[in-house]
Amino acid sequence: MIIEETTAVMDADRSSLFLIDGEKGEMWAKIAQGVEVVxxxxxxxxxIAGTVGKTGEVINIPDAYADSRFNPEFDKKTGFRTRSILCVPMKNMSGGTIGAIQVLNKKDGLFGADDEALLTALASQATVAIENADLTTRLRELNLSLEQKVRERTAQLTDANDQLKDLNRELETIAITDGLTRAYNRRYFMERLKQEVKRLSRYGGTPMSLFMIDIDHFKKVNDTYGHQAGDAVLAGLSELVRSKLRDTDIFARYGGEEFALIAPETDHAGALVLADRLRSMIGQTAFDHSSRSLKVTVSMGLATWTTELKDDFEKLIGLADAALYKAKESGRNRVCW
Structure with missing residues (x-):
């Protein structure tokens, strides 16, 4: 399912997903050869995939046969002709690489920076799905173990239940969290925004405000210092912002270098103060990666719920997006509404 969706979304001829076997120091994958899966x-x-798995860096090759790292053995066996290759690492919440996703031969040209960003996002989603599946298997095995041993070793039941609760909490966290930044993911953000707007529409009260936050010139960070440096900026910025918010605030990675913030019970005036404080704080913070300290600025679009919006959360997002566009068009590193 992951490979089929990746091939379609990336408009490529083929896709492959490779996982790392840390104990053996190998990468492995299951592929179709005729009617058999080997x-x-x-x-x-x-x-290519082995290099990405080892370095954790994106590899984008416009001409496969001109690159010494390319192994043409698969082409020789299958008759397939590899032209271009894009391969990105699959990283878990701890920043470790668990595998790689590779796509071959973009149908309408070469893979570009937008393709790299899209495939990286797909790899993040695939990593979460795989780790969710691993956790589900572990939960199932633990449940079976409990059923078998509960009559024999009642004294161990408390410890086993604690493990089960921890695994459930871990699974719940992974399901709603972005693997790289540890901010909430987009799906959870949308659910919470719908709930908050619906609550205000029905019961009223102090309005909530929505922030759309975009890192200025983020592509230059990736192009100049590499994607690992870009990841360090994303993770560091997320940690910084989350440390300054209330427990009731919802901070999420909306996509790529864009974040979103739901601030309940925050009117327009209060939202402006918070937005400018966050913008200033981010601009003054250096994010460390290897021996470098990287600084970035952000543009913010702000929208505050009003009774005229009723429960139309999509219109609220549209207002915040329009404000973000205004901030970027006005020179970036600013808050607009």
Missing amino acids: EIRFPLGKG
Whole structure:
């Protein structure tokens, strides 16, 4: 399912998902050869996917046969002709690389920066899905173990239940959290925004405000310092902002370098104060990566719920998006509404 969706979304001829076997120092994948599905393995660091798995860096190759890292063995066996390759790492919440996703031959040209960003986002979603599946398996195994041993070792039941609760909490957290930044993911953000707007429409009260936040010139960070540096900025910015918010605020990664913030019980005046404080704080903070300290600025679009909006949360998003566009068109590093 992941591979089929990736191939379609990326408009590519083929896609592959490789996972790292840390104990053996290998990468592996299951691929179709005729009517059979076979498992392939190769050393970590070998070939395109192996290099991405080892370094955690994106590789974008416009001409496969001109790159010494490319292994044409698969083409020889299948008759497939590889032209261009885009391969990105799959990273977990701790920043470790668990595998790589590779797409071959974009149908309408070469893979560009937008394709790199899109495939990186797809890889993040695939990582969450795989880790969710692993957690589900672990939960199922633990439940079976409890059923088998409960009559024999009642004294161990409390500890096992604690483990089960921890796994459930971990699973719930992964399901609503962006793997890289540890901010909430877009799906959870949309659910909470719908709930908040519906509550205000029905019961009234102090309005809520919505912030759309975009990192200025983020592509230059990736192009100049590499995607790992870009990831460090995203993760550091998220940690910084989350440390300054209330427990009731909902801060989420909306997509790529864009974040969103729901501030309940915050009117327009209060939202302006908060937005400018966050903007200033981000601009003054250096985010460390390797031996470098990187600084970025952000543009913000702000919209506050009013009774005229009723429960139309999409219109509220549209207002905040329009304000963000205004901030970027007005020179960036500013708050608009």
